[in-house]
Each structure stands twice: as structure tokens, then as C-alpha cells.
Amino acid sequence: MLCRAVQQSCRDWGFSDVEFKLTSCTVRSWEWRDRDAIVRHANNRNVWINLRDRFPHPYTNADARNWLDSVVGLKPETNFAIAVHDEAVGGIGFTIQHDVGYRSAEIGYWLGEEFWGRGIATQALVAVTDHALATYDLCRLYAHVFDWNNASARVLEKAGYTFEGRLRKSVTKNGQTIDQLMFAKLRD
Helix, strand or coil: CHHHHHHHHHHHHCCCCCEEECCCCEEECCCHHHHHHHHHHHCCHHHHCCCCCCCCCCCCHHHHHHHHHHHCCCCCCCEEEEEECCEEEEEEEEEECCHHHCCEEEEEEEECHHHCCCCHHHHHHHHHHHHHHHHCCCCEEEEEEECCCHHHHHHHHHCCCEEEEEEEEEEEECCEEEEEEEEEEECC
């Protein structure tokens, strides 16, 4: 109920769709036309292996439809498409925490494998981090990275996030219990 009330208030306040045109990509609101592109780029084991299990594999049209049902038109927006040449090739978003953690948000992102290594994730992460800190009463954004995902750890470092610690044996992915690395960025 509270989420619906906040969504209605944001509509009343005139929050509009988000679009950040960056050098290598655009971070924008999700749209229904993104369904086929999501499936094309998300249905990849190399993408899935670095994400939580709520990100399905294989990734189907039904999964994309369910995702878009949950985010298209939702206000305030906290989940965005990463687009290259106006095609959604990944996603990025943050979840504002509750109770005593209400001034913190967890941020996460994914990118289609053919777009790795081009600086796209870093640019998107910087833009959404800046947006979250400027738009919401947050003092901290943080991310967890699986121990084996050195590329994502590097993206976070390049985006100004600081390594805060290792969460030993904190998750099980694909049958392996592994460490997570915690990174955070604080409001200046």
C-alpha cells in the first residue's frame, strides 16, 4: 500500500520519464518495445552467472513481459534500460532500503555480453548513481559483486565506488557457495 501511495504522489508531483544521453549509451525508461531486445541480450549464461537467481535463465519472452509489467510506467522510476542505438542492451536500477536503512539503496546492473568492455556499464553506473543521490534523500549506494566477477568490481571502482569488504561464503550461485565483495559510494 505504501508503494502505491508513493507512486501516486510521484505522478501528482510530475515525475517524468528518465533519459540520460551519454557518450557510449543512453540510460532511459523501460518501454514495451524493449521486450525482444531484453530476451536477445539477457538469455545468456555468461550474463546470468553474475546475477542473482531472480534473473532467470533461460530468459524467455514471458520473463521479459513480466519484467516490463513491473517497471513500465512505475513512478518514481528506479529501474532503467541501458540502450545502444536505441536498443535496450542491459538494465540498471536501485532499491531503496527500508526501516533504519531508508537512506541507503542497493544498486545493480547487467549488460549484454557483446557490449562488455566498452565502458558502457561504467557510464551508466555513474549517471544512475548521480541521479539517485540528487533525486532521493540517500546518503549511500552499495553493490554486492560475486567474488569471481572482477570486471564488475572494476566497473564499480571506475565509477567511484569504494571496496568496503568481503562477505565470506555469503551466497550460493550455480551450486557454488562463494564470497561477495561489497562496494559503496557515499554522498559527498
